[in-house]
Amino acid sequence: MTPSPVRRRSVLLGALGAASTLLLTSCMGDAPGSQSAAGPPVRGGNLTVAVPTDPQSLDMVANPGQVTAHIGNMMYEKLFEVDKAFTARPMLADSYTTSPDRLTYTFKLRQGVTFSDGNPLTANDVVASLQRWEKGHRTGQLVAPDIESITGPDPATVVIKLKKPRYPLIDELAGAGTEIYEAKNIADVPPTGFGQDKAIGTGPYRLKSWDIGQQLVLERYDGYKSRSEEDWGGQAGAKHAYLDTVTYKVVSDQDALINGLQTGQWDHAMPTNDQYEILKKNPNLVVHNLPGGNENVVIPNFNPGSRFADPRAREALNLLLDKPAINAATGGSKDLTVETGAFASPDNKAFYSTVGDEVYRRHDPAKAKQLLAEAGVTAGTPIRIVTSNSYPEFAKWSVLIQDSLSKIGLTAKIDTYDFATMLGTLTKEPGGWDLTTLFFDAALTAPAQMPALTLGTLNGSSSPELDRLMAEYNASNSPEQARAVVDKFQTFTWQQLSVITLSQSRLYAAYTPRVKGYGDFYRVFWNTWLAAS
Template sequence: MRTRSSFQGKRSFRLSRLRLAAVGTALAMGLAACGSGGEGATPAAEESGTPVEGGTIVAALAGDPQTLDVAQNSGALTIYVGQNVFEQLFQFDETLTPRPMLAEDYTMSDDGLTYTIPLREGITFHNGEPMTAEDVVASLERWMVVSGPGKLVAEDVESITATDDATVEIVLNKPRYSLISDLAAYVQAAIIVPAEIAQAAGDQPMADDQIIGTGPFKLGEYTHGQRIVLEKNPEYTAIEEDWGGFAGAKRAYADELEFRFVADPTQQLNGLQTGQFHWAQSVSPDQYEAIKDNPALTVEVTDTGLVSTVLLNHDPASPFSDLKARQAMNMLIDKEAMSRAAFGPDILWTPLSGSFAFEINEPMYSDAGQDVYETYDPDQAKELFTEAGVTADTPIRIATTQTYEKYYQMAVVMQAQLEEIGLTAQVDVFDFPTMIDRLTTAPTSWDISMTGFSGIPGAPSQVNYLTPTWPGGYKSPKMDALLAEYNQATSADEAHDIVDQIQQTVWDEIPVIPISPNKSLQVSSSKLQNLSTFRPGVFWNTWLAG
């Protein structure tokens, strides 16, 4: 990248500018005795709300993440662990406002091209080294190579430099309305790591011995195929503000977080009920009514979640490179029936919506194109498939996983619906990391798949499938132009008008098929106190009652 001198006439936006960025832009489970998992907690308080120091929180994770590099990997397994280890310059609070975390604040020049970011003092990495501006520069430069959102930011970046040990300057080649929200995004996040690690990892996933962040927990052990152990970071200094979400005060009360890899949701629930686990990622939603009143468990629905989505392959080798086939698939799917079969009780997926954002995410939510989303017409779907040249002679290949039972159920529903109109569907089952890898590395091997996308993107560019960097290879000059136009916005109203156009284009071109906003069922032992409902797997400010 080229460098050039700073612009003059800078003005401070500080938190007011952070709020403006959010307004415009803002991958889920104990009897009275907790068994061996609760050993070591100081018996200082029962359920009085008084934090208790010590102990090991044992969490059942649905599989081995393979990597904890949350800058490069977008999988929920990676995020649930990594969010306790790494931090960013800015992170979203519970209202989806970006707040300064490793940054002290920032200023922006009058022309919107130069951002000056002073860093918080006294921040140290898990290896004991102080965080400096050079670490931030190296981390952001790597993020712009390995992260989908980062690659999009890179197109607008002229330079990132350290003006001194505690100040970073970002110079853009054109204004980018979403920059602070981009830096706060938690999927493929702009995490800050030591410069030597960012440079050594380059465009590859960080190795286990490179998992060094600034967060309240640090990596103690990673035994692949078995478990991950995070240890309390004794050098962590929390900020005082209680912002919630991913931001604000973070305090590690437990001595350790132990993530055990348990693929079977029934085994996860049994482990909760016998005291083996304190938290489980994947208790089946079908268990909701049976366990919601169990006093030994805390059963909650998270405030946010994933927009469960059917992926369509735009590769020329797939029938879904034809818009008519994509329109047909949308008309064929009974979204309410699929949601009920895959996601459980209505409370976890209603109201139905075709938006790429949850309704609480006001800056990004839009009901444009809802009429297309709601169209259910198998007869018309059959006609459109015929016009697209799709026949029973060639099976439609559905790549799915049983790591998350809901995605397998989505595949089963689609297979049945395709067969009902005389087509053939082949379901191929993989573990989740392998499935995601195949979608990228073997683009001619699949036609349909499924995953979930964050319902709280901070900007349209954080909706991964809107760009060719995501499996499926959707390319659209119209969408590219709208994404670029969004970043030229100068007000929240102007930005939201463009969000409406982007959402309408999703339903005009159907890059994917959003099914429903799928919140998470978070089930934990009643001994686990003050667990966040903002997102699953947030274990700071959480403790074990004695």
């Protein structure tokens, strides 16, 4: 067995999504909230964070929502985590080796790590968590066919044996859904996930209280054992847990969110992009770009019963949508909007591709009307759009799509739900909807993690061709080979139109100057403290 260093994700800097290098500089430099600008850390206090929706569940396999992930990152850890440059770094893994044939990975676990209930981390917990990921998480389901076994030969060792080499495995183990839970807490868990009492991880914070729909409070876990690496940042390295508690307030109304920021009701928020310029002008707030972004998409339904099961209807929708106009109406500052049809940022040398860009930029409403008529989409039956008001962008895009359809004589019915109900509606009624609006986390590290390529279970867009491309990527043995497959992914996506990308949005946070040590990385607060008022 030969040592296998953690492969640097320099190829994945564009998986900062719509953030890219411009935003990365803000998280790597000395931001106003950084330690160098703030003096020594202060222990204690409560940080109040406004979030757009209740997480509904803290089970990261059952509920893949953004708010769930951000809160879960404070509580749970994985074998590997991403640093501030989206490099895979060992977290619960102390070290690992790979066999010369690249079929056997042996992970040594860090010693002395405990869950927040005091129980020690063992290989049994890791094995149970990863086996559940294989069965219940979309990325895990795509990885599972290549895995022969996941075993724990002793309490400190985990072995993954593959049926064939898998180039992105370490990246996939650092992705969402691979959080490690106590084995006893995930035995026989239903598809809806575990309850509050089982939301226990090895992270620096643990659940204190949860008033569903109102607020959720985390408290410091004093038994947490930190890694020592201070410079990794992101979700990796040292975690100091200076704050006593972090309170997440559910604030779905954007006006209330902005007012609360300006009046000091909450310390941190990630508002919608149309508030960016206003908040930047407020001298009492710090506004910083974040190293991540969203791919903003319209998703047509391929399932029988949908009016977009016909490829001509999907082609027509792409031709109908005036993407620059939609982006201008909903994107706010040009600093935050990247008009591209790629699923990774232009600065991502490995995952960004301009292939298909000419399809993305086509706009021909007359041709769209003709193709829709050929596909049997007429004014007689409304097009069914399912969306959510938990993220205001989704509802805005839906209204603009409705308006575009009305201009060519078609009608659309919009059904608006909270985010969890929206996802449930899409999956429980495969043929009962036509379009939905979403954004995807663009800071992703392997094709099996990218929703634009893995939507088959949601909208019926699975295909043998896509499976073949996934297999080709996974069989790569160098960044150059892997990169060559990316253009093929991009070509296929714009031919099939499993998603229609509107743009990429850079993310930002707005927070009180009292917030110090914040690394400008999503909602990661374990190294954050509050300065005295």
